[in-house]
Every structure is written in structure tokens, then in C-alpha cells.
Amino acid sequence: MASSGQKVVLITGCSSGIGLQIAVLLAKDEKKRYHVIATMRDVKKKDKLVEAAGDAYGKTLTLQPLDVCSDNSVRQCINSVKDRHIDILINNAGIGLLGPIESISVEEMKRVFETNFFGVVRMIKEVMPDMKKRRSGHIVVMSSVMGLQGVVFNDVYTASKFAMEGFCESLAVQLLKFNVNVSMIEPGPVHTEFETKMMEDVAKMEYPGADADTVRYFKDVYIPSSTDIFEAMGQTPEDIAKCTQKVIESPRPRFRNLTNSLYTPIVAMKYADETGGLSVHTFYNLLFNFGPLMHFTMSILKCLTCSCLRRRTISPN
Numbered sequence: 001m002a003s004s005g006q007k008v009v010l011i012t013g014c015s016s017g018i019g020l021q022i023a024v025l026l027a028k029d030e031k032k033r034y035h036v037i038a039t040m041r042d043v044k045k046k047d048k049l050v051e052a053a054g055d056a057y058g059k060t061l062t063l064q065p066l067d068v069c070s071d072n073s074v075r076q077c078i079n080s081v082k083d084r085h086i087d088i089l090i091n092n093a094g095i096g097l098l099g100p101i102e103s104i105s106v107e108e109m110k111r112v113f114e115t116n117f118f119g120v121v122r123m124i125k126e127v128m129p130d131m132k133k134r135r136s137g138h139i140v141v142m143s144s145v146m147g148l149q150g151v152v153f154n155d156v157y158t159a160s161k162f163a164m165e166g167f168c169e170s171l172a173v174q175l176l177k178f179n180v181n182v183s184m185i186e187p188g189p190v191h192t193e194f195e196t197k198m199m200e201d202v203a204k205m206e207y208p209g210a211d212a213d214t215v216r217y218f219k220d221v222y223i224p225s226s227t228d229i230f231e232a233m234g235q236t237p238e239d240i241a242k243c244t245q246k247v248i249e250s251p252r253p254r255f256r257n258l259t260n261s262l263y264t265p266i267v268a269m270k271y272a273d274e275t276g277g278l279s280v281h282t283f284y285n286l287l288f289n290f291g292p293l294m295h296f297t298m299s300i301l302k303c304l305t306c307s308c309l310r311r312r313t314i315s316p317n
Contacts, residue, residue, distance in 0.1 A: 006035045006060075009248075010077075010086050012068055012123060013093030014038035015045040017192040018142060021241035022090060024052045027061035034088075039066035039077060041093075068093045068119030078126045085134075086127045088248055091120045092142040096194070097156045098202050100210035100218055109156045116160035121167065132178040138248055139175070141168055142240075143184040145263050148256075149270050149279065152287065153222050172255055183253045185244055188260045189226075189234040199227065217288075225287060233262050 009026055013019040023038040038049060043065045053061045064080060067073040068091075078084050094116045097108060120141055131137030146154055147161030165184060172182035189195070203223055207215050243259045258264060270279040 003032070003035070005033075007033060007087040008037065008081065008085055009034050009088040009090065010037040010039065010081070010127075011090040011092055012039050012066060012119070013142075014049055014063075015040040015042070016048055017194055018187075018190065018237045018240045019090075019092040020049050020052060021237040022092065022244050023049065023061060024056070025238075025241045025245055027053055027056040027059075029060070032060055034060065036061045037064055037081065037086075038062070039064045041065070041067045068122055069114050071122060074122045074126050084127075084130050086130070086137070088138045088140065089123060089127050090140045090142070090244065090248075091123055093119055094142065096198055098154055098198060099205070100153065100207050100214045101155050102209040102211075102214070103207035104156060112156050112160050113163070116157070117163045117167070120164055124171070128175070128180070131180045132175070135179045137180040138253065139168075139180065139182045140244060140248060141182070141184050142244075143168075143186045145186050145188045145258065145260075145267065147184070147186060148267050152283065153218055169255070181253050182255060183247050184256050185240065185247065186256060186258045187235060187240050187243075188258075188263045189230040190240060191230065191234045191236055195230070199223065199230075221287060233260065235260055 011019055011023050014023045019038070019040075023036050026034040027036040027038075038053075038061055040046065040049075040063070043063060046063055049063070050057050057063075064077050065073070066077040078086070095112055097104065097112045124139055127137070127139070131139075141164060143164055144157075144161045146158040147165040150158050150162075168182050168184060175182055203219060207218070210218075240259055243257060247253050247257050258267065266279075269282065270276070272278060
């Protein structure tokens with residue numbers, strides 16, 4: 001239970017990666033300003049979180065089961081909180097999907113939207129009425145740079161993030177009237193166990209339904225380029241956690257928060273040309289016509305992005 005003066009922070013998807021790091025960072029706050037309710041679908045996977053939290057576990061950090069794809073689970077989780085009082089909701093739970101669209105079933109696509117979009121909607125709908133009533137609250141959504149810029153072979157994942165961006169941008173206007181803030185955290189590539197395993201798995205998979213050329217472009221062109229980008233520009237879950245903490249502690253939190261300034265020109269390029277041609281053709285040329293140059297550029301960038309520079313790329317400051 002939260003002590004007097006502590007803000008209650010509920011975080012989804014805390015079994016690993018970004019969610020785990022945010023939960024631990026806030027729970028270990030030196031001033032003990034937060035009572036963190038870390039949630040995960042399967043509490044049997046709590047060991048990493050418990051170990052990372054250390055002495056904070058059971059004190060400033062508690063654990064609750066939560067499946068964002070279930071109305072009942074969401075309701076039960078919020079009902080378990082004293083007076084249903086959530087000061088800060090951090091929507092982090094999400095899943096990825098990668099590969100040629102011809103080989104992805106509609107059911108697989110629906111599962112991505114069920115978690116990445118409708119999961120967020122369920123959480124917001126459950127906490128929003130109480131926040132509006134109190135005229136206080138902060139809703140944080142872990143989005144992605146792919147919610148702003150489409151990325152080849154990430155069609156469905158990108159679509160789920162675009163949907164979330166549009167939903168939250170629309171909702172943010174209304175909630176300002178009730179003194180409730182909405183903030184999007186928009187990382188680029190992040191080094192997590194999930195991302196590493198996914199990239200390894202997709203390189204070995206077969207893609208029935210997709211033509212041979214498309215599969216070759218995916219495996220021999222996209223995956224190597226994506227790996228280069230991850231190695232050169234990737235951040236850590238700890239980086240994203242620090243950015244999230246800055247956002248929730250800001251007296252005037254921004255709506256959009258790109259965590260990696262190296263991506264700012266890429267996003268800006270999209271909005272510089274209202275026809276969309278500039279960004280589409282630039283990415284096409286980088287991937288299919290200038291692959292060796294891109295690999296060389298990423299290699300140089302990897303050398304330049306020492307830990308000191310990476311720290312400076314963390315937004316929102």
C-alpha cells in the first residue's frame with residue numbers, strides 16, 4: 001500500500017525489458033516518491049523482476065497479475081488497488097510481428113492489435129474515469145518511432161503503433177480539460193532479449209505464401225540492415241526507463257518524446273514532404289540501392305556512438 005505522499009504508478013508488461021527497468025528505477029527512487037504496482041500476465045515469470053528490485057520488492061514495489069487482453073483481468077487488477085487510485089499509468093505491454101505480409105495470417109495480426117492497441121485502450125478506459133474525477137493523472141504509453149514512420153516488413157506492428165498514436169493524440173485534447181496528461185514514449189531500436197530472439201528466429205523461418213524474391217529481400221537485405229541499425233543506434237531498456245522517469249517528473253510533460261535524437265531527422269523528413277514521396281523513396285534507396293553504403297555508414301556510427309554520446313541522445317531534455 002502506498003504511503004502518504006507517494007504516487008501510485010501502475011506499469012504493464014514488467015516481466016522483462018523496458019517494463020522491468022521502469023518498475024525497478026521508480027521503486028528504487030531515493031526519495032521514495034513512488035509506490036510501483038508492477039504487472040505481468042504470468043506471475044511465474046517474476047524472478048528477474050524480484051531479483052532486480054532487491055529490497056524494494058514488497059515495499060515500494062508490489063506485483064499483480066494482469067492480462068491486458070482480458071476485460072476481467074484489467075478490471076480485477078484496478079479494483080485491487082486502494083480506492084482504484086492510480087496517479088500514473090504506464091502502458092508498456094506489447095508484442096512484435098515481423099516478416100512478409102503474405103505469410104502472416106489475419107489471426108496473427110489481430111493478436112498484435114489485441115495487445116498493442118486494444119490492451120492500451122482497456123487500461124485507459126479503466127483508469128480514466130477516476131483520473132478525470134480527481135482532475136489529476138498521467139497516462140504514459142510506450143509507443144515507438146514506428147508509430148510515426150512506417151518501416152518495411154514491420155507492416156502490422158507499425159500499424160498497431162500508428163493506431164495507438166492517433167487514439168492517444170485525439171484523447172489527449174479532451175483529457176487536458178480534466179488536468180490529465182498523456183505522453184507517448186517513442187524509442188527506436190532497443191536491445192532486449194525479446195528483440196534479439198525475434199531477429200534470430202525470423203532469419204531461420206520459412207515464409208509460405210510469399211514469393212522467393214520477397215523472402216530473399218527480407219532475409220538477405222532487410223535483416224542485415226536491421227541488425228546494423230540495432231548495433232549502431234540501439235538503446236538499452238535502462239535508457240528508456242530514464243527517459244520515462246524524466247517525462248513523469250516534468251512539470252509540463254510533453255505529448256511526444258523521442259528517446260533517441262538520432263531518429264529526429266528521419267521523422268522530420270516525413271513531415272517535410274506532404275506527398276510522402278521523400279521518405280518512401282529515401283528508405284527504398286537506402287535499403288535496395290545503397291545497401292553497402294548504409295552498412296558502412298552504420299559501422300562508422302557505431303564507432304561514434306560511445307556510451308557518453310548515447311547518454312546525450314536520451315530525450316526529453
